[in-house]
Amino acid sequence: MAFTSVVHKIKKKLLNWYKKDLDTNPSELFKKVHGQSYAMLLWKGFKGNKLALLGLILLLIMFICSILAPLFSPNGENYRELSRKYAPPAKIHLFDDEGKYYGLFVYDYTLETDALSGKRTYKPDKNTILPIRFFIKTEQYHLFNLILLNRKLFGAVGGIWYPFGGDHQGRCVFSRIIFASRISLSIALFGATLTVVFGTFLGTISGYFGGIIDTVLQRLIEIVISFPRIPLWMALAAALPAGFSPVKEFFLISLVLSVLGWGGLARQIRGVVLSLRDSDFVLAAKSYATPNKRIMFKHILPNILGVIIVNATILIPLMIIGETSLSFLGLGLRPPANSWGVLLKDAQAIQALEKYPWLLIPGIFVVVSILSFNFIGDGLRDAVDPYKY
Amino acid sequence: MLSFIIRRLSYMIVNFFLISFLCFIIIQLPPNDIVTRRIQELETLGATNVESTLNTLKEIYNLDKSKPIQYLYWISGFIRGDFGYSLAYKQNVKTLIFRRLGMTFLVILSSLFLAYIAGILIGLYSATHQYSFGDHIFTFFGMVGLATPTFLLALMLLYISSRFFGLRVGGLFSPEYVSAPWSIAKVVDLLKYLWMPVLILSAYYAAGLIRIMRTRTLDLLREQYVLVARSKGLEEKKIIWKHVFRIAINPLISIMGLQLAEVISGGVMVAIVLNLPTIGPLLLQSLQTQDMYLGGAILMIMIVLLLVGNFLADITLAWIDPRIRYN
Numbered sequence: 001m002a003f004t005s006v007v008h009k010i011k012k013k014l015l016n017w018y019k020k021d022l023d024t025n026p027s028e029l030f031k032k033v034h035g036q037s038y039a040m041l042l043w044k045g046f047k048g049n050k051l052a053l054l055g056l057i058l059l060l061i062m063f064i065c066s067i068l069a070p071l072f073s074p075n076g077e078n079y080r081e082l083s084r085k086y087a088p089p090a091k092i093h094l095f096d097d098e099g100k101y102y103g104l105f106v107y108d109y110t111l112e113t114d115a116l117s118g119k120r121t122y123k124p125d126k127n128t129i130l131p132i133r134f135f136i137k138t139e140q141y142h143l144f145n146l147i148l149l150n151r152k153l154f155g156a157v158g159g160i161w162y163p164f165g166g167d168h169q170g171r172c173v174f175s176r177i178i179f180a181s182r183i184s185l186s187i188a189l190f191g192a193t194l195t196v197v198f199g200t201f202l203g204t205i206s207g208y209f210g211g212i213i214d215t216v217l218q219r220l221i222e223i224v225i226s227f228p229r230i231p232l233w234m235a236l237a238a239a240l241p242a243g244f245s246p247v248k249e250f251f252l253i254s255l256v257l258s259v260l261g262w263g264g265l266a267r268q269i270r271g272v273v274l275s276l277r278d279s280d281f282v283l284a285a286k287s288y289a290t291p292n293k294r295i296m297f298k299h300i301l302p303n304i305l306g307v308i309i310v311n312a313t314i315l316i317p318l319m320i321i322g323e324t325s326l327s328f329l330g331l332g333l334r335p336p337a338n339s340w341g342v343l344l345k346d347a348q349a350i351q352a353l354e355k356y357p358w359l360l361i362p363g364i365f366v367v368v369s370i371l372s373f374n375f376i377g378d379g380l381r382d383a384v385d386p387y388k389y
Numbered sequence: 390m391l392s393f394i395i396r397r398l399s400y401m402i403v404n405f406f407l408i409s410f411l412c413f414i415i416i417q418l419p420p421n422d423i424v425t426r427r428i429q430e431l432e433t434l435g436a437t438n439v440e441s442t443l444n445t446l447k448e449i450y451n452l453d454k455s456k457p458i459q460y461l462y463w464i465s466g467f468i469r470g471d472f473g474y475s476l477a478y479k480q481n482v483k484t485l486i487f488r489r490l491g492m493t494f495l496v497i498l499s500s501l502f503l504a505y506i507a508g509i510l511i512g513l514y515s516a517t518h519q520y521s522f523g524d525h526i527f528t529f530f531g532m533v534g535l536a537t538p539t540f541l542l543a544l545m546l547l548y549i550s551s552r553f554f555g556l557r558v559g560g561l562f563s564p565e566y567v568s569a570p571w572s573i574a575k576v577v578d579l580l581k582y583l584w585m586p587v588l589i590l591s592a593y594y595a596a597g598l599i600r601i602m603r604t605r606t607l608d609l610l611r612e613q614y615v616l617v618a619r620s621k622g623l624e625e626k627k628i629i630w631k632h633v634f635r636i637a638i639n640p641l642i643s644i645m646g647l648q649l650a651e652v653i654s655g656g657v658m659v660a661i662v663l664n665l666p667t668i669g670p671l672l673l674q675s676l677q678t679q680d681m682y683l684g685g686a687i688l689m690i691m692i693v694l695l696l697v698g699n700f701l702a703d704i705t706l707a708w709i710d711p712r713i714r715y716n
Contacts (some may be wrong), residue, residue: 219403219404219407222404223404223407223408225647226404226646226647226650226695226696226699227408227650227692227695228650228651228653228654228657228691228692228695229650229651229654230654230655230657230658231653231654231657231672231687231688231691232688234657234672234673234676235415235676235684235685235688236415236418238419238676238677238679238684239415239418239419239681240419241419241420241421317536321538324538324541325538325539325540325658328540329661329673330677331676331677344541344544347544348544348662350547350551353544353547353548353551354548354551354552357548357552360544360545360548363537363541363544363545366537366538366541367533367536367537367541370536370537371532371533371536374532374535374536
């Protein structure tokens with residue numbers, strides 16, 4: 001009996017979704033009036049902004065690289081060779097010293113230790129030539145623990161090449177950056193999702209029900225907004241007990257980051273909900289005794305999606321900055337977890353910076369990812385601008 | 390105006406108590422903070438002279454009383470100026486912090502000052518010379534600057550200055566002057582080191598201000614009254630400074646309170662990277678050793694600074710824009 005009623009419910013839901021009721025469905029009405037759906041109009045406006053397109057492309061590249069990380073990194077995440085400790089990035093040549101053309105190649109290193117001062121210098125070994133090629137054959141490795149592959153996108157044939165040099169354990173900085181992007185980007189997205197859910201929920205309740213709930217939440221939002229972010233993140237992150245597994249750390253750090261971010265979003269959503277609360281369609285729904293939950297989900301939510309999306313593009317860079325700063329200070333993710341902040345922690349001392357400046361390269365990736373999100377956010381804001389059309 | 394001030398003042402006091410409550414929870418949050426660890430150490434030692442140390446500890450931190458009573462002791466001490474005792478540094482928190490507060494204020498206020506001046510001027514220039522070469526350069530650097538976390542800016546500047554200018558810039562004084570009494574020479578020495586954190590912080594915040602100022606001025610320059618003034622022959626300079634400037638400044642003043650929060654928090658990161666004697670590195674050390682009373686006190690002080698700053702910013706805004714007073 002229960003099974004058939006469930007089947008009936010599913011059938012009804014599918015029919016409702018499919019039979020778009022042309023007279024009252026807001027998206028169909030929009031299409032009729034403007035000739036295109038809202039999404040297409042948004043995309044057209046977005047495309048016009050060249051920077052936004054650039055941001056989108058960069059972001060797509062980063063996502064693909066981070067998902068298919070083993071394919072894109074010439075050496076694995078944890079491959080280490082102590083003989084390459086702090087190895088500088090090799091120069092890429094086209095012709096060797098005699099003028100012979102080899103295509104793109106690098107020289108392998110020899111490590112010379114000065115007997116008197118103990119100083120270690122890396123000298124390029126002109127005898128070994130490692131050509132850089134695409135789709136080279138390597139040892140077998142796993143993609144997603146499922147797919148067995150034996151080719152990488154690019155690398156040096158016949159030897160090991162660290163494109164961005166080596167860190168203090170002799171690991172390839174470039175490969176680690178690509179693997180670190182997985183964690184950095186996913187913490188940012190997850191934290192932003194938490195913040196959005198939290199902020200939307202509280203903002204809608206505050207605006208819809210009004211009264212005491214509204215006043216209390218408003219004061220709370222005022223307090224949360226005026227906190228200094230980084231000190232509070234530091235205090236909360238330090239208050240977490242140490243020794244958690246990286247997975248737990250991941251979730252806790254996301255939680256800490258989202259605790260402070262939801263205030264601005266909640267305030268804006270409250271404003272929109274307040275204005276929508278007295279509009280005709282909501283009043284009509286209320287006069288049918290529609291339950292509040294349905295009103296909020298079916299009528300109010302589609303209208304605040306714009307605010308949410310625009311705010312999300314501001315929140316994600318905030319999460320990236322927060323996670324990077326916390327990990328840089330040692331309060332966020334810790335080794336063996338791998339994120340851009342953890343990588344930058346190695347570059348903290350000025351002595352390390354002077355001698356091994358390639359340790360700063362993860363910073364470039366941080367900046368580029370934040371810039372991409374900012375460009376996309378600007379493009380979205382311009383595209384939803386009501387004064388444009 | 391007076392009723393507005395009183396209302397804001399009461400908000401400030403209420404917020405202060407609410408936030409102090411939250412801070413106290415944060416202080417009590419870590420299960421293994423330094424006080425607990427020390428007590429465990431002493432208890433395992435179990436020697437006879439440990440007894441009196443244990444009792445002193447329990448007295449200082451009021452550990453034998455319930456949590457709400459502890460909170461009352463802490464907050465009443467805080468208001469009176471007694472911020473507690475730091476086990477890691479073996480000093481009163483008050484002495485630790487006050488020594489560094491002066492430098493903190495110096496860095497923060499000069500950064501804010503510079504940021505506002507640069508932000509306003511560059512924003513105006515950008516808007517009035519839209520699409521010019523200067524505009525594009527400023528917009529580009531502004532975007533990149535905003536996208537870089539402050540500690541990364543500090544690291545990059547450190548690297549550039551040491552690589553291309555051979556400067557070793559960390560801290561706020563040369564070794565000879567650190568504990569020397571104040572003199573003209575010491576001030577000069579201070580300026581030699583101060584420029585870096587102030588440059589970083591003010592550049593970061595000026596970037597945001599430039600953006601806001603530029604958008605606002607651009608919108609205003611399209612208004613009707615600007616067109617009328619131009620057609621009447623009023624000099625462009627007067628139009629900008631007497632009319633447009635006053636209105637464009639408005640959003641910048643209203644966010645001054647929030648900017649103060651940003652400068653304080655960004656200042657923490659820069660201070661840690663550059664090893665300045667401000668309260669930022671102290672906060673980090675206290676959190677790393679989980680000396681929560683010190684950490685909580687520093688947090689509270691930052692928040693008090695913020696509350697007072699917000700309060701002053703609100704008063705300034707209400708003074709300039711009468712509409713705020715009747716909100």
